[in-house]
Amino acid sequence: MRLIFLGPPGAGKGTQAKVIAQLFTAAHLSTGEILREAVKNNTEVGKRAKSYMDKGELVPDEVVIKIVAESLARPDIARGFILDGFPRTEQQAIALDGELAKISLAIDAVIYFDTSAEVSIRRLSGRRVCRKCGANYHIASMKSRQEGVCDICAGELYQRDDDKEATVKNRLVVYERQTAALIEYYKNKGMLETVSGDLDVDAVRDHLTALFKAKRL
Numbered sequence: 067m068r069l070i071f072l073g074p075p076g077a078g079k080g081t082q083a084k085v086i087a088q089l090f091t092a093a094h095l096s097t098g099e100i101l102r103e104a105v106k107n108n109t110e111v112g113k114r115a116k117s118y119m120d121k122g123e124l125v126p127d128e129v130v131i132k133i134v135a136e137s138l139a140r141p142d143i144a145r146g147f148i149l150d151g152f153p154r155t156e157q158q159a160i161a162l163d164g165e166l167a168k169i170s171l172a173i174d175a176v177i178y179f180d181t182s183a184e185v186s187i188r189r190l191s192g193r194r195v196c197r198k199c200g201a202n203y204h205i206a207s208m209k210s211r212q213e214g215v216c217d218i219c220a221g222e223l224y225q226r227d228d229d230k231e232a233t234v235k236n237r238l239v240v241y242e243r244q245t246a247a248l249i250e251y252y253k254n255k256g257m258l259e260t261v262s263g264d265l266d267v268d269a270v271r272d273h274l275t276a277l278f279k280a281k282r283l
């Protein structure tokens with residue numbers, strides 16, 4: 067399977083990408099995670115990306131396109147992949163087509179997580195992430211067994227800087243301004259499949275797995 071997960075911040079793209087990647091043994095490529103790792107390691111890419119991410123703005127296209135081009139050269143890509151949070155602009159979408167053409171691959175489907183702003187805000191303001199392994203939790207809907215401690219690796223759970231209220235609001239504005247047009251873009255190409263991101267985690271997973279089985283992915 068070769069998929070794009072598209073939708074507003076907090077739609078559940080990352081949560082479902084992890085589950086589906088495991089179920090279908092595909093690679094999970096999250097540009098957000100790659101960028102956060104670069105910021106943590108203070109690499110050149112991280113230094114360039116940080117100020118944009120802190121404000122909830124998009125990192126410049128050429129930076130993320132290069133990251134994705136490098137990721138597509140990974141050997142595990144042959145098993146299939148889920149692009150989570152990329153593309154986010156039309157320029158990125160066009161560049162992705164070019165990169166995939168170079169390696170004779172094509173996207174099977176674009177999954178749009180249709181999610182209300184209210185749900186996005188509620189999820190992001192309650193999200194907690196493990197500092198060590200990156201696992202995602204939510205203080206109300208996906209609690210860890212022990213408060214502040216990761217169930218998987220016992221790492222510390224923290225709130226992402228860009229999940230603070232003002233930044234979340236800006237990320238939603240940025241999504242509407244720069245990314246939402248991709249829904250129409252992929253619909254016109256006949257590639258778009260829509261799921262309700264407002265449903266609970268298991269319901270979204272079941273909807274997706276049924277869809278992928280029907281499409282024989």
Ligand code: AP5
Binds near residue numbers: 080097124151270
């Ligand atoms: P990124 O990390 O991609 O952030 P995002 O798209 O804003 O997505 P999120 O991670 O916030 O949400 P999600 O949909 O993955 O939701 P999640 O599953 O975590 O990007 C961060 C930044 O990096 C960007 O702002 C930008 O600066 C930069 N960047 C990244 N890619 C870029 C690109 N292509 N171009 C330019 N810049 C780029 O779930 C959220 C919470 O809800 C969690 O707590 C989870 O436990 C909970 N939850 C999930 N699903 C459900 C459910 N169904 N029911 C109840 N709770 C749920």
